[in-house]
Amino acid sequence: MKILVIGGGGREHALSLAISQSPLCSDLHMAPGNPGMVPLGTCHKANIEDTDALFSLAVSLAPDLVVIGPEAPLVAGLADRLADADIAAFGPSAAAAMLEGSKDFARQICASKQVPQPHFQAFTNAEDALAHAKDLNGYCVIKADGLAAGKGVVVCDDMDEAGPAIIKMLGGQFGSASASILIEERIEGPEISAFALIDGTNAIWLASAQDHKRAYDDDKGPNTGGMGAVSPSPLMTEALRNQIMDEVITPVAEAMAEAGTPYHGVLYAGLMLTTDGPKVIEFNCRFGDPEAEVILPRMETDLLAMICDLKEGKLQRASLCDDAAVTVIMASNGYPGAYEKGSVIAGLDEAATPEHVTIYHAGTAHDAGGRLVASGGRVLAVTALGKDIAQARPAAYEAVAQVKWDDGFYRRDIAKSAAERT
Numbered sequence: 001m002k003i004l005v006i007g008g009g010g011r012e013h014a015l016s017l018a019i020s021q022s023p024l025c026s027d028l029h030m031a032p033g034n035p036g037m038v039p040l041g042t043c044h045k046a047n048i049e050d051t052d053a054l055f056s057l058a059v060s061l062a063p064d065l066v067v068i069g070p071e072a073p074l075v076a077g078l079a080d081r082l083a084d085a086d087i088a089a090f091g092p093s094a095a096a097a098m099l100e101g102s103k104d105f106a107r108q109i110c111a112s113k114q115v116p117q118p119h120f121q122a123f124t125n126a127e128d129a130l131a132h133a134k135d136l137n138g139y140c141v142i143k144a145d146g147l148a149a150g151k152g153v154v155v156c157d158d159m160d161e162a163g164p165a166i167i168k169m170l171g172g173q174f175g176s177a178s179a180s181i182l183i184e185e186r187i188e189g190p191e192i193s194a195f196a197l198i199d200g201t202n203a204i205w206l207a208s209a210q211d212h213k214r215a216y217d218d219d220k221g222p223n224t225g226g227m228g229a230v231s232p233s234p235l236m237t238e239a240l241r242n243q244i245m246d247e248v249i250t251p252v253a254e255a256m257a258e259a260g261t262p263y264h265g266v267l268y269a270g271l272m273l274t275t276d277g278p279k280v281i282e283f284n285c286r287f288g289d290p291e292a293e294v295i296l297p298r299m300e301t302d303l304l305a306m307i308c309d310l311k312e313g314k315l316q317r318a319s320l321c322d323d324a325a326v327t328v329i330m331a332s333n334g335y336p337g338a339y340e341k342g343s344v345i346a347g348l349d350e351a352a353t354p355e356h357v358t359i360y361h362a363g364t365a366h367d368a369g370g371r372l373v374a375s376g377g378r379v380l381a382v383t384a385l386g387k388d389i390a391q392a393r394p395a396a397y398e399a400v401a402q403v404k405w406d407d408g409f410y411r412r413d414i415a416k417s418a419a420e421r422t
């Protein structure tokens, strides 16, 4: 099969590596890809925000399947356009990707099926929003309705925090993405990420993971796209998995199908384990990044065969190994704020020598002299497998220590509490 993978981050490196290992894959194309993906196939220049150009590339390549990694092209309708052109795609339609593209839409879908979630109310008017937040003494969560690059959520203790957040967001902080906001009940409990595969109404459990969103150790510093992850989550049990499927994933898949917008692809549910059971924090319409870098290395099922079986309605289960995976993100100094580009990275081959270590590129490039340099905020995802988290964690950090790169930083406590639980 000829496959085109859309995206060029760590998640897409992990997807492309898994696809390249499938005997079904004979020709792999990536747009834009990154230096880590070059040995896997052909990388094409591309901008993932430019749906027209991505569509034209897909039409010119005529692949058997397009695997869409990031949310932006999904929300922009790339899967719909490919379907109209009779090109098979893995990823939801724009209407189904609204589960990530609009937090209010996701809440309404959950409400229609009594899926457990915090109380919420939507506002477009600051006066009404402020009055509602005051009723909650400011102890609430304020969310921009639309996509805000992971920055559209403010967890508030009091009105001193809630007031300015409401005024800023409804004042256009995130443009049209915050023209409408949600004010949510603030719930408590450990967080867990659940990944399922859905094709229409057919929903199958894939894996659990836990990510580390804050930039610095001990969950300090600003929120990021994710500074590391572990899979499986140490909090996962078979009973919890069944509960998540029965109470969250399956009803949401049904609601989407009943609404005439069936969901196709990976559904990633961010959940909080409250004393009343798991409740939905948010949905994403794709693999997580860096969660993909810990889930895909654990897969025993051939990823490409799995996607094909899912699309044909034949998939019974996805099989992951019992090993645990830990990934540590190496990021540019300054991330998630401003950072310099162009510093040289070396030592990756040595660091990735052990069979259980894989280094995924996220923000790397080749400079004019052909040297590998940092070119993004999150630069590398260093993943190790082990028989459990306690074994995978030090293996990942041993590999990180061998990477020669002066201008980056990483958290030292990725999977630390998870390792202590096992």
Ligand code: AMP
Pocket (backbone or CB within 6 Å): 118, 141, 150, 153, 155, 184, 185, 186, 187, 188, 191, 270, 281, 282
């Ligand atoms: P999100 O971008 O929706 O994943 O939210 C970012 C973070 O905000 C989540 O990982 C939670 O820690 C927190 N959060 C979001 N919604 C709530 C809520 N209703 N109650 C408590 N914490 C929340």
Ligand code: GLY
Pocket (backbone or CB within 6 Å): 211, 225, 226, 284, 287, 288, 289, 290, 291
């Ligand atoms: N790691 C969080 C995300 O991919 O949304």
